[in-house]
Amino acid sequence: MEKPTSKKQAVIIIHGIGNQYPMETAKEFVENIKEDSDILYSSPDREANYFETRRLSLSQKKTDFYEFYWANLISEPKLSELYFWVLKLLFCKKPSSRVQLLVWSIRILTLSLLFTFGYIVFIDIQNFEKEGYLTFTHSGIFALVSFVLLKFIVPIINSKAAQTVGDAVKYLTPSPQNIESRYKIRKKGIQLLTKLHEKTDEDGQPLYQRIIIVGHSLGSVVAYDLITNLWHEYMYEYHPDEFPAAQPILEEMTALINQSHQQKEQTFPIEQFRELQKKLFKEIKKLKNPWLISDFISIGSPLCHGNYILTKNFEEFDKKTNYREYPLCPPKIEVKKEKNAIVKDYDNAISFSANLVLNNKGIRDKKPMRFINHNSQFSFIQWTNIYFQNDFVGGELNEFFGKGIQNVALKANGNWIKRNLPFFSHTNYWSKSQQHSIDEILKQIF
Template sequence: MKQAIVIIHGMGEQIPMQTLNTFVDAVWTTDTSLVNQSKPDPNTGAARSENAFWAKPDNRNTSSELRRITTERDDAGNYTDFYEYYWAHLMHGTTWEHVQSWIMDLLLRNPLKRVPRRVFHAWVVLWIIAAVTVYFTLKGMLPSDGVPPTATQAILSGIAGLIVASFVSNVLIKRFGDVARYVKALPPNVDRRQEIRKNGVDLLQRLIKSGEYDRIVVVAHSLGTIVAYDILSMLFAEHNELETLSTIAKGAQPEREKLEDMIRDAAGLPLSTGADGSGRPMDVDAYQVQQAKALAELRAQGGSWIISDFVTLGSPLTHAEFLMSESHADLRKRQAHRLMPTCPPMPEHDGTTKLRHVSYDPDYTSKRTPAHPRQPHHAALFAYTRWTNLYSDELLLLTGDLISGPVGQAFGADVDGTVVSGIRDIGVLPALTKDGKKADKHHRTFFSHNNYWNPKKGSDTGHPDVPHHIAELRRALAILQP
């Protein structure tokens, strides 16, 4: 078996291959469980100190700055290729005007209706930063009252001005400028958004069409998780349009039907057996097992979709109602209209089966049964692709990761007012229990946003040889047992 893992970097002026190299070190090079450590090093024949890999040019990256990292065979017989989707060079020409319009849109909101409680304190801090920036900007522009400043005042004023200028240039423009331009579909941003998405779709499409891989995993960090979400949504819709039931083998789909029954049960809807659903929360572990079975069934019937997993790290998707829509109601409306896929997919009513499905029969067979061959709708991406989200709990802005958070509530399917989530949300740095409480005594890490694959951070609770966040990341990738 051969698999590909594609990582998509986050905001800022990233260096090509920098993200990929450190990521591979964390999940491959130093993972002693992947390859029998008694095997000699394939390069030297001597005792090994790490798992081997090689960097190779690959024209599927369409950039001479990038390389494919390919590994030796692991103990399960798998070969793994790592790719980086690099998009920082496409986000060029960002100015203060781009950032300013975005910040004003965030600031000028009704805090009672359009600012989620989880980010309210950050919204207040943003107001303070904006006020300080405006103050020093105006202070430098307005004429003085004729009284010359003292030397101390002049020095302090100059230092404050430099701090503000540096903050605007190096933080707001170079870092958050990417966010401002990508999440807001204003005319000056449309070309940048389109090019970034199209290049990502093209890379994944080339990997799929090569026929070289049995499985692809997409991993994304920070703003890259929004980019990846858009890319996967577009790519699945393309496959859905091209691979209809008329182009793939027809046959019963019991695994797809079991998956739909799991969604119905969690939403309290009628099941295919005629019983009513329980309305109990989705068992995410069981749902992800069923997603893998449904994907294998789709592949056996001729489908080409092989993206088995989507792994998000430090994702701002948790703030989707604040960043990507006008309000919580607007976010739900977009999801209901399938502009934004949910996990699990939004089900729709079938007049013949009298059930809710995430698939449909394009032939409109009048005597179809629940397991009758059906086609997933264009936003049913997460019927077949598992979503695991690692986040770091934030406290008082300075510790943890304010940018990240659970995404299950934001991107679960809202079925008649019941949110059904099939996303595995995992709290790391520090380790959290399912109810959000700390699972260890490890203190929160300061600004943990860039530490999701840093082996020098985090606690070792339950994992004596590996920090908790690294162990959970490796578990999500499932290199040995996809």
């Protein structure tokens, strides 16, 4: 988006799963992406309402970095919840295309091990019936191995799994026992973003020109939910200087989305779309809407698995996008009823006409203008998605969330394990060894 001039910009970093400590992710992120000549300043953070978090700033750039810390707002799941969630993903649901080969490999390996163990027990029983003695399953070696596994190894695995995957279990499962945690996380995130929108300089003007949200791993899902819910609070907040309010870029964006929908066979014009997103963000600001979020950067995002992690199946996921519960990029076109049939409403594809209510010296006045739909945030928010090719937590997002997302696929640097084994590059996106990944992040921030 447009680079800041006199005003600052704010970057919100949202950490992923794991036993995270406050500012651990944010400090590592900023320290690794900053230039060597830049000085990092740490100041009290009065926005997040935590004494544990800080506002980080750079001496040579007008940018403040905040961490949205949410690890303390979610509890570890019970082992029954954890195992049920993992078993459901591995054996009950159709895997996403990103992990299809991996999941089927795990399924085959697991069934092979169970079959092998069952076969050994079966042979052992046959030997007992024929020869009168037991071998493997009643040997000291089997008993010793079983004791070590159950007494030491399994508890360690359970504890580590609960501290890492447990966050995903609790946040991605909207069961009654998890609703409170999901609500607290979203409420806290929206409070932070609202305070940053309202933060002013010494002249009473907005301190920040724009806000960039960076979400890593499960943090990208949290970020997506915050963007989804926060726009509802700002979609009517316009204060244009004159009427009728000029909205030519909104018309251009609507035309592009309509055209791309009607000509499905053609390649989506992503460069043209992203350029219009920049312009539409400026148009919204020109009409004095206080909205500031211009960019969303998802890193190693599990959103690439779509319905595999968010809903029961693709049919439910598709319904939620049709009901406009999940915003897409570009937005899904509005529908209307015409001659007893449901058809696409191309005139009101991503916006609708309504009255803006103004209060002028106690006198209420109504002025017509167009308002962008509650699910059309990504008509003016650029979404960039970065992932390593061997990081199967993340992946390309176009399949589920739209062709307007700019995907950046990278090969991880390092030893053979980090370059090739699944998931081993997941926590290295802003590691100094991954300069090409840092460069992609910097392109979007500065």
